Amino acid sequence: MRAVIFMLAGLLIAAFLTGCANASPRTTRLTTRDLDEMATIVALNLRNSEWMTTRNEQSEPVIIAMEKVENLTDDIIPRGEQWAIMTKVRTNANMVRVGREKAITFVMSKDAVLGAAERGTMEGAEENRRNPTHEMSATMRNATRSVKDARTDVYLCEFRITALATGELKWLDTFEVKRQAFGLTFD
Amino acid sequence: MHKHASILLLASVCGLPMAACQSTALRRDVAIMADRGEYGRAAGLLQQDVTSDMSNKDYLLTRMRLLLMALADGQPDAAEETANQLFSLLRTQGVNEDRTVASVVFYEGVRIWKGEPFEQALGFHYVAMQKALRGEWDNARAASSSSLFLLRDFANAVGKPEPTTLEVAEAAAKADASKPGQGDALIDNGYVTSQSDFALGYLMNAAANIAVARQEEASDNLTAAVRANAALKDIAETMRSGAFNTLLIIDAGRGPAKVATGNDGAIAEWKARTPSDDRRVQVSVNGESAGAFPLAQDINAMARSHRWRNLEDVRTIKSAIGDGLIIGGGAVLLGSDSKNNDAKWVGAGLIALGALLKAGSVADTRHAELLPQRVYVVPLTLGEGSHTLRIGIEGSSRAGLTLVNVPGTKSLSEGGQRVRLVYAKLAPSEAVGTWETATSVAVANDAWKERIDGDNLPYIFGGACVRTPTPAVLDQYHAAGHLVNMTPVDLMNLYRAEGITFTVEEQQGRFVTHVLEGGSSMVASKPGSSGYQRLFTQRRGRYTPRSDELKAAIERENTQAQGREGTK
Amino acid sequence: MHARSVAFVGGVIGCSLISLVALTGCQPPRGDGGGRADPAGTTRAERNDARVTPASLFEHSDAVAQQLADDFKNVPQLNSDYRATIVFGDIKNNTGIVSTTDFEAFRTRIRQRLMQSQNVLRNVRFVEMKQRIDPLIQRETSKNSDLLQEGNRPERKDLNPAYTYFLNGEMYRVERGGGATNLYMMGYNLVSMETGEIIWENIPYEVKQVR
Numbered sequence: 001m002r003a004v005i006f007m008l009a010g011l012l013i014a015a016f017l018t019g020c021a022n023a024s025p026r027t028t029r030l031t032t033r034d035l036d037e038m039a040t041i042v043a044l045n046l047r048n049s050e051w052m053t054t055r056n057e058q059s060e061p062v063i064i065a066m067e068k069v070e071n072l073t074d075d076i077i078p079r080g081e082q083w084a085i086m087t088k089v090r091t092n093a094n095m096v097r098v099g100r101e102k103a104i105t106f107v108m109s110k111d112a113v114l115g116a117a118e119r120g121t122m123e124g125a126e127e128n129r130r131n132p133t134h135e136m137s138a139t140m141r142n143a144t145r146s147v148k149d150a151r152t153d154v155y156l157c158e159f160r161i162t163a164l165a166t167g168e169l170k171w172l173d174t175f176e177v178k179r180q181a182f183g184l185t186f187d
Numbered sequence: 188m189h190k191h192a193s194i195l196l197l198a199s200v201c202g203l204p205m206a207a208c209q210s211t212a213l214r215r216d217v218a219i220m221a222d223r224g225e226y227g228r229a230a231g232l233l234q235q236d237v238t239s240d241m242s243n244k245d246y247l248l249t250r251m252r253l254l255l256m257a258l259a260d261g262q263p264d265a266a267e268e269t270a271n272q273l274f275s276l277l278r279t280q281g282v283n284e285d286r287t288v289a290s291v292v293f294y295e296g297v298r299i300w301k302g303e304p305f306e307q308a309l310g311f312h313y314v315a316m317q318k319a320l321r322g323e324w325d326n327a328r329a330a331s332s333s334s335l336f337l338l339r340d341f342a343n344a345v346g347k348p349e350p351t352t353l354e355v356a357e358a359a360a361k362a363d364a365s366k367p368g369q370g371d372a373l374i375d376n377g378y379v380t381s382q383s384d385f386a387l388g389y390l391m392n393a394a395a396n397i398a399v400a401r402q403e404e405a406s407d408n409l410t411a412a413v414r415a416n417a418a419l420k421d422i423a424e425t426m427r428s429g430a431f432n433t434l435l436i437i438d439a440g441r442g443p444a445k446v447a448t449g450n451d452g453a454i455a456e457w458k459a460r461t462p463s464d465d466r467r468v469q470v471s472v473n474g475e476s477a478g479a480f481p482l483a484q485d486i487n488a489m490a491r492s493h494r495w496r497n498l499e500d501v502r503t504i505k506s507a508i509g510d511g512l513i514i515g516g517g518a519v520l521l522g523s524d525s526k527n528n529d530a531k532w533v534g535a536g537l538i539a540l541g542a543l544l545k546a547g548s549v550a551d552t553r554h555a556e557l558l559p560q561r562v563y564v565v566p567l568t569l570g571e572g573s574h575t576l577r578i579g580i581e582g583s584s585r586a587g588l589t590l591v592n593v594p595g596t597k598s599l600s601e602g603g604q605r606v607r608l609v610y611a612k613l614a615p616s617e618a619v620g621t622w623e624t625a626t627s628v629a630v631a632n633d634a635w636k637e638r639i640d641g642d643n644l645p646y647i648f649g650g651a652c653v654r655t656p657t658p659a660v661l662d663q664y665h666a667a668g669h670l671v672n673m674t675p676v677d678l679m680n681l682y683r684a685e686g687i688t689f690t691v692e693e694q695q696g697r698f699v700t701h702v703l704e705g706g707s708s709m710v711a712s713k714p715g716s717s718g719y720q721r722l723f724t725q726r727r728g729r730y731t732p733r734s735d736e737l738k739a740a741i742e743r744e745n746t747q748a749q750g751r752e753g754t755k
Numbered sequence: 756m757h758a759r760s761v762a763f764v765g766g767v768i769g770c771s772l773i774s775l776v777a778l779t780g781c782q783p784p785r786g787d788g789g790g791r792a793d794p795a796g797t798t799r800a801e802r803n804d805a806r807v808t809p810a811s812l813f814e815h816s817d818a819v820a821q822q823l824a825d826d827f828k829n830v831p832q833l834n835s836d837y838r839a840t841i842v843f844g845d846i847k848n849n850t851g852i853v854s855t856t857d858f859e860a861f862r863t864r865i866r867q868r869l870m871q872s873q874n875v876l877r878n879v880r881f882v883e884m885k886q887r888i889d890p891l892i893q894r895e896t897s898k899n900s901d902l903l904q905e906g907n908r909p910e911r912k913d914l915n916p917a918y919t920y921f922l923n924g925e926m927y928r929v930e931r932g933g934g935a936t937n938l939y940m941m942g943y944n945l946v947s948m949e950t951g952e953i954i955w956e957n958i959p960y961e962v963k964q965v966r
Binding site for chain 3: 267661692
């Protein structure tokens with residue numbers, strides 16, 4: 001009899017145990033740490049790239065317009081985050097400061113100019129006096145493999161600086177990260 | 188004595204989770220508003236139900252409801268946080284892993300609602316629509332591709348082409364009877380994975396791929412859409428050829444309802460509220476017919492298909508266990524003699540547990556109540572400027588929905604898109620207001636560039652203008668002799684004194700009902716939406732000021748107006 | 756014996772209580788703080804709010820002003836023969852939940868800090884945004900309603916694009932865990948009115964808030 005009671009008690013206690021589940025990851029979405037690492041490493045690679053190190057103040061001026069990350073993954077990357085990633089690479093590489101010694105300048109993005117013109121917060125924004133010669137952009141892709149209770153995503157992000165007149169790639173770098181998650185997909 | 192107390196304590200503790208299992212049913216007033224097309228007011232109320240506690244079992248359900256209403260109201264920006272959170276949790280695996288035992292032993296309703304697979308697919312689809320309405324077609328592509336997950340097909344295991352979930356459960360129970368454990372094996376592994384037949388998802392994914400210039404992927408999706416629904420052939424060809432720049436998505440009807448049926452209400456079944464049929468939708472642009480278009484997706488059919496459902500056999504088995512224990516418990520109690528107190532108490536405990544299991548075996552009938560019954564997808568070509576669309580279901584006695592001020596095409600260099608999404612939800616009720624068929628704008632707003640009678644005074648002052656106070660707008664007021672000494676900042680301060688917000692950020696990313704409908708937001712529905720049609724084609728009753736500042740300003744304005752009248 | 760002990764203890768306690776009351780009664784009356792808190796601190800309400808804390812905004816605005824003041828001599832456009840003009844520009848607010856007016860409030864703090872530096876003021880003048888100043892000019896200077904007609908209205912003088920720079924802001928939020936974690940990235944830069952080029956930007960400021 002006591003054994004039956006204890007068995008029932010065990011069943012009920014197990015039913016209440018909600019805080020004791022294992023801590024395996026439940027999602028493969030990129031974390032803020034992943035984004036931080038990506039921006040830091042890519043920025044470093046840009047600073048140390050041959051394209052940058054061979055340039056000086058007398059080099060032909062380069063005016064770069066930045067574009068947001070193009071999302072070709074099956075994960076949502078909010079617009080703000082897409083811009084944040086690119087801004088992070090630019091600021092981590094100290095591009096505005098370093099650019100002075102390399103004849104490189106950044107201009108406001110087309111998106112920013114259109115937004116400012118719409119809000120009326122920058123006089124003359126609607127005239128769009130920008131004259132970029134290059135574009136800095138990135139594309140994020142992923143490859144997914146999954147079974148009913150596990151999923152793995154490999155993310156690949158490609159960063160580039162492209163000459164607008166010729167389409168020539170002046171600089172290219174990629175960053176990869178793999179994430180896995182466990183648990184039933186439907187539940 | 189001590190042992191008896193322990194058993195009673197266990198039995199009473201069992202009762203605790205039952206009290207916490209009450210889920211948030213859709214409010215009746217919200218349901219009525221949604222039925223009548225008053226999506227803004229419905230969304231404003233639904234926002235109050237949204238909690239930030241991710242362990243709340245209705246976390247996803249409240250967000251799904253809010254997303255549906257916010258989109259219907261033409262406010263994708265106000266739905267951004269909701270959509271992102273919904274997507275994030277739909278993509279999270281094992282959400283209910285910690286609650287599986289509790290849900291099996293007690294009540295399915297302890298689980299965090301994630302919806303049936305078809306509700307999850309539609310959840311991803313509406314997130315895709317929210318992104319597309321914001322012009323974020325890359326994110327729309329991500330969300331729509333997430334809606335096209337593989338399905339579990341038990342046709343072979345059951346030996347029928349389209350088995351019901353009860354037939355699947357019975358097959359599992361029979362397998363268990365022949366050899367214990369075989370039932371679970373059938374449920375876990377006895378299915379064949381099959382490609383999704385979510386035609387709407389394929390069309391959405393195709394549109395997104397066209398918008399981001401990925402033609403091959405778009406073509407593959409269009410082929411899959413036609414395979415899932417052969418009636419979409421012409422639509423797919425139009426999209427494949429690129430002969431469109433606007434995608435009109437139309438929701439209509441009331442989606443199916445989930446009800447408890449069967450033995451002890453242990454089985455959940457889906458009942459159609461709007462019957463299925465294959466009537467087409469008729470669309471006209473600026474008075475000229477653009478054609479009649481077939482149904483893209485029937486939600487009733489999805490709900491009926493076992494491939495789009497979670498398995499229900501757990502509940503039937505629990506019901507059986509419940510019956511068995513009550514009989515067993517009673518036998519122990521009756522059989523025990525007066526000297527065997529232990530046996531008496533065990534019997535009582537078994538009866539208590541059996542009763543609890545029986546009560547907990549009622550099916551969880553939570554569902555996304557605000558889904559439509561059917562969805563149409565119409566590719567159109569709209570020129571520059573603004574347009575008027577008229578949408579009606581074939582053979583319907585209702586006049587249909589008019590959408591004024593639908594934006595036309597804009598060049599990419601001016602911030603335009605390759606494909607623009609227009610979304611219209613047809614209100615199911617017959618008791619919708621005359622706004623549904625109005626053809627002219629009656630309240631001045633930021634998206635309307637022409638003059639309107641009464642637009643030279645803000646709505647909060649008794650006029651017919653809800654434009655953002657910019658220097659140009661104030662100039663118009665001043666030119667009519669109104670608010671003469673007021674700057675844009677002064678007027679903004681009066682709005683703020685009333686607690687009125689102008690941007691979604693000021694609302695902390697939340698949905699707030701528009702000031703024209705008794706709310707406190709000036710965030711307007713996007714032109715070309717049901718919300719825009721309802722908000723701006725009808726005049727409203729006078730605004731009631733709350734703050735002393737505005738009351739004083741109104742008094743000054745009235746005094747000045749009288750002065751002007753006097754000098755005429 | 757027992758009764759005497761009780762009486763003794765009671766007496767000690769009583770005296771202590773009387774002393775306590777007397778001592779507190781001798782303190783000068785203190786005004787009610789009224790809920791005032793240190794602006795740079797973080798209250799419980801701020802800690803549990805998903806929006807960026809005012810403490811971070813204070814810190815960021817101080818950092819930006821300091822960095823710009825320090826970097827001045829390294830920016831050629833701000834060290835030429837002419838006195839450059841800095842005017843508030845656009846704030847690109849991608850946070851989704853923080854009002855732009857919050858950032859605007861702290862942007863004025865940056866300007867205020869910079870205007871305290873004579874080094875800065877020697878090379879730069881700050882001009883109010885046209886959107887904000889024109890209605891004020893018109894209200895204060897026009898006496899005749901005819902002046903409200905286009906072409907007659909007093910306005911702020913047009914700026915020379917070659918020597919004018921916008922102080923623009925870019926605010927981002929990366930959210931994870933259904934809003935449980937928010938990483939804010941905030942930055943300001945100076946952009947040429949003539950070419951749209953970024954001539955200066957601050958070291959990125961990031962703050963992660965966990966609820």
